[in-house]
Amino acid sequence: MRVKLKAGPEPRKFIDRIEELSGENVYACYQCGRCSAGCPMAAEMDYLPNQIIRLVQMGLADEVLRSKTLFLCASCFTCQSRCPKGIDLARVMEAVRHVLDPKGKDAFGPNEISPELARELPQQVLVALFRKFSK
Amino acid sequence: MKIHYYPGCTLKEKTTALDLSTREAMLRLDVELVEPEGWSCCGAEYPLTEEKIIGLAAPARVMRQVRDEGGDVLITTCSFCYAVLKRTNYALKNDALKHKRINAFLKDDIKINPLTKEKTTGFEDYNGEVKVLHLLEYLRDYVGPPKIKSRLKRPFPGLKIAPYYGCRLLRPQKELGLDEPDNPHIFEEFLELMGCTAVDYPFKQECCGSYLSVSLPEAATEASYRILRAARMNGAQAVAVTCPLCFYNMDKRQDAIRESFLDFGGLPVLFFTQILAWALGVDKSALGLAEHAVPAAHLFEDKPRAEVTL
Numbered sequence: 279m280r281v282k283l284k285a286g287p288e289p290r291k292f293i294d295r296i297e298e299l300s301g302e303n304v305y306a307c308y309q310c311g312r313c314s315a316g317c318p319m320a321a322e323m324d325y326l327p328n329q330i331i332r333l334v335q336m337g338l339a340d341e342v343l344r345s346k347t348l349f350l351c352a353s354c355f356t357c358q359s360r361c362p363k364g365i366d367l368a369r370v371m372e373a374v375r376h377v378l379d380p381k382g383k384d385a386f387g388p389n390e391i392s393p394e395l396a397r398e399l400p401q402q403v404l405v406a407l408f409r410k411f412s413k
Numbered sequence: 414m415k416i417h418y419y420p421g422c423t424l425k426e427k428t429t430a431l432d433l434s435t436r437e438a439m440l441r442l443d444v445e446l447v448e449p450e451g452w453s454c455c456g457a458e459y460p461l462t463e464e465k466i467i468g469l470a471a472p473a474r475v476m477r478q479v480r481d482e483g484g485d486v487l488i489t490t491c492s493f494c495y496a497v498l499k500r501t502n503y504a505l506k507n508d509a510l511k512h513k514r515i516n517a518f519l520k521d522d523i524k525i526n527p528l529t530k531e532k533t534t535g536f537e538d539y540n541g542e543v544k545v546l547h548l549l550e551y552l553r554d555y556v557g558p559p560k561i562k563s564r565l566k567r568p569f570p571g572l573k574i575a576p577y578y579g580c581r582l583l584r585p586q587k588e589l590g591l592d593e594p595d596n597p598h599i600f601e602e603f604l605e606l607m608g609c610t611a612v613d614y615p616f617k618q619e620c621c622g623s624y625l626s627v628s629l630p631e632a633a634t635e636a637s638y639r640i641l642r643a644a645r646m647n648g649a650q651a652v653a654v655t656c657p658l659c660f661y662n663m664d665k666r667q668d669a670i671r672e673s674f675l676d677f678g679g680l681p682v683l684f685f686t687q688i689l690a691w692a693l694g695v696d697k698s699a700l701g702l703a704e705h706a707v708p709a710a711h712l713f714e715d716k717p718r719a720e721v722t723l
Contacts, residue, residue: 354580354620359594372461405457
């Protein structure tokens, strides 16, 4: 029996938004798993990178937006360099972070860094971190 | 010869070792590094979504300044700066919409001369004219191994160094094009030229944890540990890096790594420019060795070294 999956209007909107923001075709993914195999942070993740893209394909926005994985991606582009379909997964991750509630709390804000630590940290880590994880 | 050089935010204060050793070493190769006037932070992260492209403005402004000063090459040593500048350049060359929007934004720039208070405005479009090069690339393609070899005063006979590329130097290959992302060799060639033995090990292009060392320290600790352990197991006496953040994660946080992983024995982390500067005969005091958390000064000795034990 053939089962046809079709996203309803709400999930469809989410998928279109992710594709528009990232500039990537999420349907190109055929779940080979190379992204997750090479991901240096995979061990810490609740959903693996290939699972994130699968959830996006299915339009399961709530599942994706709740995932810890979004804030474990360090944009190291290992997945991008190995994807046989040429998807830049780091861009998909960034697009998902972008659609998170814009009025919500920062995933990681300046208040979480003690002044002692801030003095020791290289500037670039602060700039990069807030660019990625705060609103 | 004067060449434009972009040090970036971190090199000016936190990792002056990288900045100072770069300048000293390049002087020995007859290159004086000059900074573009009024440069700003590059933003550290290249914007990955199609909507937040304002992050392209700062790097584009820096490169436009280089062009307006008559430069055609911009050298940088920090991997983050390299990736942001080079990717911005690529976007402005290949993406007409980004080119139009960023240049429209930058047109209204006002530059004020600090002495005369004279205002300059109405800048010409920046179209990606400047060539962004990593210092490793500049040494290979512009200075060339024969010239470097002829200037070497103190090569390192047999010192085993593990080159660490990290994430930003190699990927995405289409935009950066420095080397093959899964089989790079530019760093190895540099180390061999310095007389070192380049150690081959499996984690040289893995991520060290990057900025997660602040938001999720445990995750970054493990990533850095994997790299250092692999280097040590393959006989490295030190790891060489190009990026101040890799240096922070692997050198300054090595105590945290040792606390989490009791089997880890420690390994000095060097900047590639310290190796270059020393080999070219720069004084030890200009290498910034006091900035290292893991002592590395024993690697820079005039006398033949005994085997390093840690």
